[in-house]
Amino acid sequence: MTKKAKQFLYTFRREALIFFLLFFTLLRQLPEELHGWNSAWYAMDYSLGFDSRLFIGSVLRLFYPDFLPAKAAYRFVFLSLILLLFLLSWVLGYALRQLEGKNAEKGLLLVIALYLLSPGSPSYLWTAENMGRFDMYLLIASLAAVICCILFRSVWLQLILITAWGFIALSIHQAFMFLFFPLFFTLYLKAAMADPLEKGRKPLPVIFAVIGMAGMAAAFLYFQLFSHIRPSSCGDLVSLLASRTDLPLNEVALNYEYFAATAQSFSELVMNQPGERIRYGLVTLLLLAPLALLYGFLWMRILKAAEKKSKPFYALLLLSHLCIVPAFLMAIDWGRWFGAFLTMQALQLVILAAKGDAPVLSALSSLADVFRRHPYIFFFAAIWMGSLDKFQATLLPDAPVFFYSLYELYRFIF
Numbered sequence: 001m002t003k004k005a006k007q008f009l010y011t012f013r014r015e016a017l018i019f020f021l022l023f024f025t026l027l028r029q030l031p032e033e034l035h036g037w038n039s040a041w042y043a044m045d046y047s048l049g050f051d052s053r054l055f056i057g058s059v060l061r062l063f064y065p066d067f068l069p070a071k072a073a074y075r076f077v078f079l080s081l082i083l084l085l086f087l088l089s090w091v092l093g094y095a096l097r098q099l100e101g102k103n104a105e106k107g108l109l110l111v112i113a114l115y116l117l118s119p120g121s122p123s124y125l126w127t128a129e130n131m132g133r134f135d136m137y138l139l140i141a142s143l144a145a146v147i148c149c150i151l152f153r154s155v156w157l158q159l160i161l162i163t164a165w166g167f168i169a170l171s172i173h174q175a176f177m178f179l180f181f182p183l184f185f186t187l188y189l190k191a192a193m194a195d196p197l198e199k200g201r202k203p204l205p206v207i208f209a210v211i212g213m214a215g216m217a218a219a220f221l222y223f224q225l226f227s228h229i230r231p232s233s234c235g236d237l238v239s240l241l242a243s244r245t246d247l248p249l250n251e252v253a254l255n256y257e258y259f260a261a262t263a264q265s266f267s268e269l270v271m272n273q274p275g276e277r278i279r280y281g282l283v284t285l286l287l288l289a290p291l292a293l294l295y296g297f298l299w300m301r302i303l304k305a306a307e308k309k310s311k312p313f314y315a316l317l318l319l320s321h322l323c324i325v326p327a328f329l330m331a332i333d334w335g336r337w338f339g340a341f342l343t344m345q346a347l348q349l350v351i352l353a354a355k356g357d358a359p360v361l362s363a364l365s366s367l368a369d370v371f372r373r374h375p376y377i378f379f380f381a382a383i384w385m386g387s388l389d390k391f392q393a394t395l396l397p398d399a400p401v402f403f404y405s406l407y408e409l410y411r412f413i414f
Helices: 003-011 013-029 039-043 055-063 070-098 103-117 122-126 135-151 155-172 181-192 204-225 234-242 251-259 262-270 274-287 289-305 308-330 334-354 358-373 375-387 398-413
Strands: none
Touching (some): 003 013, 013 122, 039 070, 070 122, 070 135, 103 289, 103 334, 103 375, 155 181, 181 308, 181 334, 234 251, 274 289, 274 398, 289 358, 289 375, 308 334
């Protein structure tokens, strides 16, 4: 092996390790087929109308204009997952390399390790109920935007590329505004306001960022309220798609999305067993307590380390995660929402650390000091996180088991 090759492998050892660990997990747990609820959209393209879920199908239509075999769609999803792992590994490894030799590196390593072990690690995207869900492409677009902000120094180029990837994400699925917009919000603010305390900062980048975010909000509202497809009935749509693909076509999903009345969809989907979702959601929060304590500690330290004039900047970054609340109120796939929330929490800290954000680095250094004094706490948290299953679409599989175990214990005692 040449000296340059050895140097390359040494430089990118973190990225390689993260990638191969995730890739091994992918091969070990990969479902044999796409989940049927979402698979019809792989055969739908813009010839059917203008809707936020038709981008991926339109890409596949370029390669399979007449008929999309199920095996081809599966290969596309598998290659997309490989791309996702590559991008995520690069971003995480880059952030660690930027902090090499600093005390904050150990703190960031703890954040990344607990995230990758948690139920919301990338592995949740290839569980049986999530295989082929469009959340994967939304995360790919988010990571692509992060990488653009890392590779390009021009503020204007960063802002333009963030906006472009944001509109691409919205064209893939309008749920982007609930699930992954907080990361774009962070990128916008960090690009337009590199230093919140900088004097004489030009207002134009900030104005562009505001316009970009407003444009995304307008596009979301259009896709949510006014987009449509041409087939006049669910039966016509299913018949058309049956001639295009041998993928499973879930007529119930297509009917709810395009043809059922809003009141019917809300009544039959959103209001379907809300007590069960709330009960298992609360148990999920309990099971995720180590991560809640970790992120709570870090954000308290970030806000404490930030100067008085910049505290609103970090408060906005933290509050941006409230974007996900409507997803919990309007749809039943709480497992997917929890998974996206954990991913965004981790990536927000990662990108701020990679950008050398002083309060974030201070908080990560404090975390490293806590680990140095009490390593057993983090070992226990890692074991706890690693012992939990990954999120399915609707819930964490451990939640109902844990709930009924507690209930049986209660009955046994009382």
